[in-house]
Amino acid sequence: MAWTDERVEQLKNLWAEGLSASQIANKMGGVTRNAVIGKVHRLGLSGRATPAQPVRGRRTATTAPEAKVEKQDAKTASIQRDIRKTLSAEPDFIAPLVLDTGDRTTVSTLNKKMCKWPIGDPTSEDFHFCGQSSAGGKSYCAYHAHMAFQPSSAKREKPKAAVLALPRRAAG
Numbered sequence: 227m228a229w230t231d232e233r234v235e236q237l238k239n240l241w242a243e244g245l246s247a248s249q250i251a252n253k254m255g256g257v258t259r260n261a262v263i264g265k266v267h268r269l270g271l272s273g274r275a276t277p278a279q280p281v282r283g284r285r286t287a288t289t290a291p292e293a294k295v296e297k298q299d300a301k302t303a304s305i306q307r308d309i310r311k312t313l314s315a316e317p318d319f320i321a322p323l324v325l326d327t328g329d330r331t332t333v334s335t336l337n338k339k340m341c342k343w344p345i346g347d348p349t350s351e352d353f354h355f356c357g358q359s360s361a362g363g364k365s366y367c368a369y370h371a372h373m374a375f376q377p378s379s380a381k382r383e384k385p386k387a388a389v390l391a392l393p394r395r396a397a398g
Contacts, residue, residue: 229265233254233257234265234269236254237250237254237262237265237266237269238269238271240253240254241266241271247259247260247262247263247266250262322345322354322355322356322357322358323340323341323356323357323358325357330352330354330355330357331354331355331356331357332353332354332355333355335357336355336357338363339359339360340355340356340357340358340359340360341355341356341357341358341359341360341365341366341367341370342355342356342360342365342366343355343356343366343367343370343373343374356370
């Protein structure tokens with residue numbers, strides 16, 4: 227389908243009326259929603275004079291998800307508070323595990339109950355994992371889980387320097 231001058235004018239008028247790209251495509255026929263969007267973009271048409279009218283049968287403000295949140299039972303709210311408390315209280319740092327042989331935890335010595343937090347540069351011989359006990363089938367110990375699973379608001383508030391778990395290794 228070619229964009230003739232008449233069809234471009236029709237597109238501009240329908241866009242100015244506030245119709246959505248889908249509604250315009252349906253009215254014009256022979257053109258897709260994406261073609262309408264592309265042409266509107268190429269023409270540099272600004273925002274609409276009036277917003278597009280919602281299609282009947284769509285979700286209204288009374289059936290929005292926010293209405294369901296108000297109906298949460300006390301048990302769910304209590305569980306969410308407990309999770310927030312757990313995530314907000316930073317556990318004490320525990321040094322990485324040293325095995326009975328004097329070696330540190332490597333990929334070959336890890337098991338499912340050990341913390342899999344990587345420490346160091348993976349290309350160096352000194353690279354190892356935390357190896358401390360991880361509870362309940364988790365991948366990390368309490369300290370590293372706290373670092374890995376912070377709520378998004380806590381991530382923004384913490385300065386980046388505070389995230390470092392271990393001091394850097396001395397050169398040489």
